[in-house]
Amino acid sequence: MDVIYVEDLEVYAYHGVNQAEKDMGQRFLISLQIFLNLSEAGKSDDLSKTINYAKLCCEVEEEFKRKKYNLIEKSAESLANFILKKYTPVEKVTVKIKKPWAPIGKPLKWVAVEINRCWHTAYISIGSNLGDKKKNIKDAIDIIDSSPYNKVTKVSKLYETKPVGYLNQDNFLNGALEIKTLMEPEDLMEFLLDVEKKLKRERIIKWGPRTIDLDVILYDSLITSKEKIVVPHPRMHERLFVLKPLSDIAPYVIHPILNARIINLTEELEKTQQL
Numbered sequence: 001m002d003v004i005y006v007e008d009l010e011v012y013a014y015h016g017v018n019q020a021e022k023d024m025g026q027r028f029l030i031s032l033q034i035f036l037n038l039s040e041a042g043k044s045d046d047l048s049k050t051i052n053y054a055k056l057c058c059e060v061e062e063e064f065k066r067k068k069y070n071l072i073e074k075s076a077e078s079l080a081n082f083i084l085k086k087y088t089p090v091e092k093v094t095v096k097i098k099k100p101w102a103p104i105g106k107p108l109k110w111v112a113v114e115i116n117r118c119w120h121t122a123y124i125s126i127g128s129n130l131g132d133k134k135k136n137i138k139d140a141i142d143i144i145d146s147s148p149y150n151k152v153t154k155v156s157k158l159y160e161t162k163p164v165g166y167l168n169q170d171n172f173l174n175g176a177l178e179i180k181t182l183m184e185p186e187d188l189m190e191f192l193l194d195v196e197k198k199l200k201r202e203r204i205i206k207w208g209p210r211t212i213d214l215d216v217i218l219y220d221s222l223i224t225s226k227e228k229i230v231v232p233h234p235r236m237h238e239r240l241f242v243l244k245p246l247s248d249i250a251p252y253v254i255h256p257i258l259n260a261r262i263i264n265l266t267e268e269l270e271k272t273q274q275l
Contacts, residue, residue: 001091002038004051007031008098011061014068015075018103022068026101029110030060034083035092035118051087059086072097073113080117081148081182092118119180122188123218123250125233125242127174129163130211136199137173140212143195144179150191154178156245161275164239165207176217176245185219189229192216217242221256232257237265240273 008029014022034051041050063082069075076095083093096114104111124144128136137158145152156176163169181188192214199212217233224231232255236242243266251263258265 001035004034004036004038004053005032006034006053006057006060009057009060011064013065013075015070015072016103017070021103026099028064028072029098029100030064030079031096031098032056032060032083033094034087034090035094036087036089037091051089056083056087072099073115076113076115077117080115084117084119084182085148085151092116117182119182120220122179122181122185122216122220123246123253124177124179124192125174125213125215125217125236125246126177127161127172127213127241128211129170129172130209133173134158136212137175139199140195140214141177143198144177144192147191149182150188151180152177153180154249156248159241159244159275161241163207164241169209172213172241174241174245176242176249178249185216185222185224185231186226186228188219189216217246218250218253218256221254223256237269240266240269240275243269244275 008031011028011030012025013028014025015028016022016026036051038050060079060083064075064079076097080093080095084090094114094116096112098110098112100110102108102111126137126140141152141155144150154177158173158175161172161174163172183191196212196214201210201212215233216229216231217236219231222231233242237255237258243262247263247266251261253262254260255262255265
């Protein structure tokens with residue numbers, strides 16, 4: 001991947017645990033590594049095909065000074081999120097913040113923090129069988145997309161599907177989303193559970209009716225099993241109502257455990273299941 005470097009951009013700002021740091025301010029040195037594809041800019045000699053680093057530096061300075069934080073860790077996190085959200089072509093960013101005037105009572109050149117952040121690709125199953133199903137799904141998509149840490153990049157068709165497990169309920173509308181996320185898997189799952197709460201999901205009957213149902217199906221090529229989340233979803237390959245919409249938006253994505261494309265898993269399951 002190609003990289004744009006910004007080294008030691010000097011900004012006077014008001015971050016620090018001590019009140020005097022917030023009142024009087026101090027120098028900070030900001031370094032960035034911006035990871036993106038520069039091939040089009042190299043071929044065309046067109047500024048619009050790359051990142052205008054003069055504009056970038058001005059906007060980074062403005063964002064860095066916009067709030068006062070106790071920790072440079074927090075200011076670095078805020079800058080990384082700002083750059084990834086503001087500049088669409090950027091896939092990954094490294095932010096290093098030096099604090100030359102750190103008030104620790106000892107001679108030093110500087111203290112610094114450095115963080116690496118990037119967009120992750122996650123696939124989410126979405127479904128509803130209570131109330132206005134289409135509206136519930138649209139509302140969930142809007143909430144996800146409005147988050148500062150997520151953006152919805154693809155939405156599948158919606159399929160009417162029969163209930164599984166608990167049969168005495170209405171048919172579902174099921175779909176799938178591709179999202180770009182800055183959240184780690186557990187944080188993403190917690191976020192989706194919060195979206196369900198906002199849309200009045202109640203967990204009364206196992207596999208019972210619900211206003212909205214959101215599950216992380218895939219997260220990059222990650223394989224993990226934790227208390228709050230298992231990725232890939234352990235039953236995704238057994239559920240046509242998951243695979244069918246997923247194959248609309250990610251047919252050639254490979255299941256990291258089964259080592260099979262989503263479209264092939266879907267076609268195989270369609271031999272024995274119907275929606």
